[in-house]
Amino acid sequence: MKRNRIFSIVALAFILSASASGIYKARAQEKKTYIADKIIAVVGDQMILFSDVVMAEAYYKYDNRIPENDNLSEEERTQILEQMLMMKLLATEARIDSLDVSQVNINSQIDDRQAMLVEQYGSVEKVEKIRSKPMFMVREDMKKQIEEQVLAEQMRGQVVGKVTITPAETKRLVKKLKDDEVPLIPIQYSYSQIVKKAPSNDDTKLAIKERLLDMRARVLKGDNFSALARMYSDDQGSATRGGDMGYQSPKALVAEFSDAMVSLKPCQISNVVETEYGQHIIELIDKKNNKYRCRHILLREKFSLIQLDKAIKQLDSLRDVIINKDNTFKDIAREYSDDADSKNNHGRVLNDEKEMYLGLRSKTDKFYVDELKTDYSHLYNLKVGEMSTAYQTYDERGNLICKLIRLDNIYPEHKANINDDYTIIVDIVINKRKEEVLNTWLEQKIKELYIRIEEPYRSYKFKNQWAK
Template sequence: MIKTEYEIAEIVKNPPVSIEEKVRVKEQLMDLRKRILGGENFSTLAILYSEDPGSAKKGGELGFYGRGQLYPEFEAVAFKLKEGEISNVLETEAGYHIIQMIERKGDYINVRHILLVPKVSPLDLFTAKRELDSIAGLIRSDSITFEKAVEKFSDADNKNSGGILINEYTMGTTFEAEQLDPQVSFTIEKMQVGELSNPVPLKIDKQKDAYRLLKLKSKTQPHKANMLDDYARIQQWALQEKQMKAINKWIDEKAKQTYVRVVDEYKTCPFAHQWEIR
């Protein structure tokens, strides 16, 4: 059964962060670095101050990463650090950081960091919202098409593809309600196809405040999969099944040549593939 699916486009206004705010954040990080060099614990300060939700609760620790897996600016500094050394303040797309080297294993490093994210001022955010109100007015009065408005006004990377949202789970352009940001889901469920929303709050990279207009491009009602409406989806399912069969066949062939040691307590467990177990 195919659930209700939506295709959505957006116009984003991403207000800039002021120079004063960037200076404030850098000075706060320099102060934290000074406190750590003075004897305070990096992990404790990361828990208290870091704005990286994934690592803050772990004292800022990221775990082991190789080259090409982190922000280039972050890697350029992190890989040069010695064990226990603390970096100066650096900037990436995520915000501003200080880094401490924990351990290096060959081409992999484990570091901890403190991330602070400069905030957009309420005034700049309000200005972005008002600008979107004006853009919506132009679209609704037919002074400009939605597509032209996307090209001309949107600050998002998808401005050259009509502002269409991409589903990160399927890499397609349709979404089930539970795959959407709750704010987006709440907004579009009340809209008709072709309708334009009022400005909706947006978190860029789960950190930076912005606003966007949403347009409901299409809405597919729940239905049983069929070749007429779902040919591309059925074709994708068939391809995935074929790929899985090929992968499983390869694993079965390799399993005959691969020795796997399993401790006694797990030898009676069912295995997806017939490994040579001793």
């Protein structure tokens, strides 16, 4: 299998940051092996050390699931070093151009990475032991790497940020794309849904609230919030961490939760907060630079078989209405579905995740198989226009729901083309143009800037003329 050779500046910066260096230094310490460091390259006044390259290659293996003892090809080692040289050059030029790095944003990222390290290893003391330095020095290492990453990204954005192409240029440039530059698009599906939630029970909701109030009272009397979260919270992601959600921006959270969180002082515990996810109690741990670190315990309503059966039967009845052509799927979805997003779109399901990932200008209704999750098992054997039977599943918030789906279209596997995959093609062409602009800029800067590369790295076959 061909190895994945995508190795971005962001990924590279991460491997040079605390988390990755912690991983690989820990492994080195376990084996009692130590590497004598030396300078292998200089870009401007910035050095690349042998240990930096070792760490970068280790992360590349980790990221691509390559066995630790396997040797990388010369092509792979060349690519890794060239990315490192590029990041150093971009950061150096950013400093020359006096580009600013927001220290508030930097400090926030340092806090996030420290929290991740502490979570990974269990305590600050263990992190310090693994890194062989006190936490303030670990944070200083993080700061340097994050600043360099931010500067490099800002400089790159300044160089290629204004690159645009017209529809006419797109058509012309698509014809020039090589066959291996055009991706193979896997099979995709579009579908519609009618969602019914099991009828809520006021007595059950009140019982959940009373359970949370009891837990709150126990914590106020001395019980451990983290222990209760591990035992009882329905948020499996944070429960294993004692309910710890790490540092979060209030804007990233639903309004009811964030409003309650920001009103707390450290060590304070909220009253019961109800959101679309369920009911919570929240303990504020810390606040730094407009980011909040909190723990929470989430309890969701548990539905009885009778409640779920009622929702399934209602969907079965709606299915019969559609089959008998007494009403259309679109109209039924708009009138009866409990899912606000698809309801307002006549039941049509839109792929918000793909929109965010690809930066699409308009929403898409196409889903790859792995994006369909549990819906795929009810969809794959349908013909276009057919409906499934009603079934139970979970929504993106983790709530138990019942749904009925209809297969609207199948898009077979194919080579990307401008008619069916316009946004993907535009993305490919723009990125190709940006790469050309960046390479032209790099060629000029490489000529102007002091760059030295030691052997044997100097003889690598770089894309750009780094070894002058």
